[in-house]
Amino acid sequence: MxxxxxxxxxxxxxxxxxxxxxxxxxxxxxxxxxxxxxxxxxxxxxxxxxxxxxxxxxxxxxxxxxxxxxxxxxxxxxxxxxxxxxxxxxxxxxxxxxxxxxxxxxxxxxxxxxxxxxxxxxxxxxxxxxxxxxxxxxxxxxxxxxxxxxxxxxxxxxxxxxxxxxxxxxxxxxxxxxxxxxxxxxxxxxxxxxxxxxxxxxxxxxxxxEVQRVKFKKNFWNAGLGSSSALTRYPLPAFFREETVEKIVVPQLRAIMQEILSIGRAMGFDENALPSSVVEETIESTARIHKKPDSTHRASILIDLENGRPMELEVVVGVLVRKAKELRVEIPRLELIYSYLYLIQQQILAGKK
Amino acid sequence: MxxxxxxxxxxxxxxxxxxxxxxxxxxxxxxxxxxxxxxxxxxxxxxxxxxxxxxxxxxxxxxxxxxxxxxxxxxxxxxxxxxxxxxxxxxxxxxxxxxxxxxxxxxxxxxxxxxxxxxxxxxxxxxxxxxxxxxxxxxxxxxxxxxxxxxxxxxxxxxxxxxxxxxxxxxxxxxxxxxxxxxxxxxxxxxxxxxxxxxxxxxxxxxxxEVQRVKFKKNFWNAGLGSSSALTRYPLPAFFREETVEKIVVPQLRAIMQEILSIGRAMGFDENALPSSVVEETIESTARIHKKPDSTHRASILIDLENGRPMELEVVVGVLVRKAKELRVEIPRLELIYSYLYLIQQQILAGKK
Missing domain, CATH: 3.40.50.720 (NAD(P)-binding Rossmann-like Domain)
Structure with missing residues (x-):
């Protein structure tokens, strides 16, 4: 050309x-x-x-x-x-x-x-x-x-x-x-x-x-896994390496992502646009990576939080909370995650410890 | 004597x-x-x-x-x-x-x-x-x-x-x-x-x-407020000083404590043993203390977490999660809080960063 x-x-x-x-x-x-x-x-x-x-x-x-x-x-x-x-x-x-x-x-x-x-x-x-x-x-x-x-x-x-x-x-x-x-x-x-x-x-x-379904699907990781890593302040290997922890925390990751899925359904993403399998696939692919001893990746939201920099909270979690409210979908876990991270975001912006 | x-x-x-x-x-x-x-x-x-x-x-x-x-x-x-x-x-x-x-x-x-x-x-x-x-x-x-x-x-x-x-x-x-x-x-x-x-x-x-109702009532603060402080890693003034934050986070504190109340009801604490007003009273008394500029109190669970010492997680939150499971009460927020703090507790015990 x-x-x-x-x-x-x-x-x-x-x-x-x-x-x-x-x-x-x-x-x-x-x-x-x-x-x-x-x-x-x-x-x-x-x-x-x-x-x-x-x-x-x-x-x-x-x-x-x-x-x-x-x-x-x-x-x-x-x-x-x-x-x-x-x-x-x-x-x-x-x-x-x-x-x-x-x-x-x-x-x-x-x-x-x-x-x-x-x-x-x-x-x-x-x-x-x-x-x-x-x-x-x-x-x-x-x-x-x-x-x-x-x-x-x-x-x-x-x-x-x-x-x-x-x-x-x-x-x-x-x-x-x-x-x-x-x-x-x-x-x-x-x-x-x-x-x-x-x-x-x-x-x-x-x-x-149609790209929105792909972006929505990708957001399962950010809103479910990234946010959980930020709130616990541990990178993802901490979620998967010990069976005792995995047994307690993975059902919660699944439950968070089921909430995201129900928002997607209410938004019009049907099984074809957004297969239900996205939940298990997201968990399994993440577990596969982070069970390895050489896993050092830290979610960007965790890095931002640790460095006192603003997090991409509103476009990752806030948008889901607002959608759910508009469409009357019950998302207790995402709401709680959002409120905690919102509090942290405001303290970061105000420069407070 | x-x-x-x-x-x-x-x-x-x-x-x-x-x-x-x-x-x-x-x-x-x-x-x-x-x-x-x-x-x-x-x-x-x-x-x-x-x-x-x-x-x-x-x-x-x-x-x-x-x-x-x-x-x-x-x-x-x-x-x-x-x-x-x-x-x-x-x-x-x-x-x-x-x-x-x-x-x-x-x-x-x-x-x-x-x-x-x-x-x-x-x-x-x-x-x-x-x-x-x-x-x-x-x-x-x-x-x-x-x-x-x-x-x-x-x-x-x-x-x-x-x-x-x-x-x-x-x-x-x-x-x-x-x-x-x-x-x-x-x-x-x-x-x-x-x-x-x-x-x-x-x-x-x-x-x-009968003292259990008093202990159960006191646990609204520890399981609702203390745990939220630990997970955000901010002391309680951060929850109440700014109206924007208060508007987002206080409804969640209320929702967590409504879950505790529903466990109490299932355990047999009736309105007389455990008045529903405990939720608003716990929030109001806490807000009253922590809106003051001289508020420096840090919840003991936050202090333990910050110092990498084990938290009283099982007797404050874990016991509620187990009760709810036994009595089939839905407590999505408490379950999520427990799973995050459980993960943190295990990392503390293993001495991991």
Missing amino acids: SVKHNVLVVGLGAVGAIYSYVLKRGGNTQVTCVARSNYEATLADGIHIRSRVYGDIPGWKPDRLCRTVKDAADTSYSYVLLTTKSLPDIVPTAAILEPLLSRDYVAKGPLPVFVFVQNGLEVERDVYDAIKGLNVGEPKIISTALWIGTNLLPGNVISHVMASQERLSAGIYRPSFSPDVKNSPEEALILQEFAALFKGTDNKVTVLD | SVKHNVLVVGLGAVGAIYSYVLKRGGNTQVTCVARSNYEATLADGIHIRSRVYGDIPGWKPDRLCRTVKDAADTSYSYVLLTTKSLPDIVPTAAILEPLLSRDYVAKGPLPVFVFVQNGLEVERDVYDAIKGLNVGEPKIISTALWIGTNLLPGNVISHVMASQERLSAGIYRPSFSPDVKNSPEEALILQEFAALFKGTDNKVTVLD
């Missing part, structure tokens, strides 16, 4: 850095990154990528580095990838992207495709609404579910440990769920063009007709 | 020390204490009591100090006060008191009255069963609910901050609950004689016909 796509990546953490690098490897893009905490370090020395897939790339830099989205909003982009943590209780995503969502900006060029590379549910909603409000046509938003094993370490080092290929499942964001929806020809084209950016890289993009 | 009662106090923590001191003030007792972690310090320099009620008493010592219950079992006692933490999952109380529960020991003199000065439910059961097994008549066990504000600080200092009078509610331990039970003349005498030990002290003992 000869066309260079102008891509903006907002958030130069572990995921943003790996995706910026992968897009450059695709050879078809010009990449601008907005870095926040690591702007100075990246400007001076670049990012040090240590990847099991791509090898060691010391001092890697994108084509352009900006300190703010406002600084980056001086030109048009085909794609805007959002790779920040999703913290709508602190700053709504539409506010982060505001310089790209103004009438002035969209008057200057075609509307970019916004790609959400974030965990959690309904992370796209406020940006969708903001674009709708501009009256410049249907928003082009791609929602994704991502499997990646990467962390930003001190010294601006990106550790990228997933040995097999990355997986990114992508679909058009639609504000409501409909089980049998198919992509329109226009939607299919948006997704194909996005997937084409990764051709020739080791990163596989799977194009879906 | 002229008779000197021989009293053994097992456990020379904050509660044991204050009660040993108070019993001596009563003037009618000879006090032997079994100290564990602070035996050497107490033998050398005594205990340093700093009390809002009794003033500063540096270097206070009981009449006799023993390192073990076995060492103390060389003589007969009228009363054995148990003031240790109740941790049946680590060592059953009957095992701690075993030297006093042997055929040899009871052959030497009359059976002592065992007085349980411990939080939690059914803490008396295994000792009751052990005495029953000796076939020396009905066990004489006094069960109590205690309100005291005291802590053991480094340097063998007892801080005793409750400004008003101590309160100890005492009744005969009976292994099953019966709502309208009255003390038999013999039972009434056991309790009166025990209360008489405190005559002339500032410590008030209230004699009850």
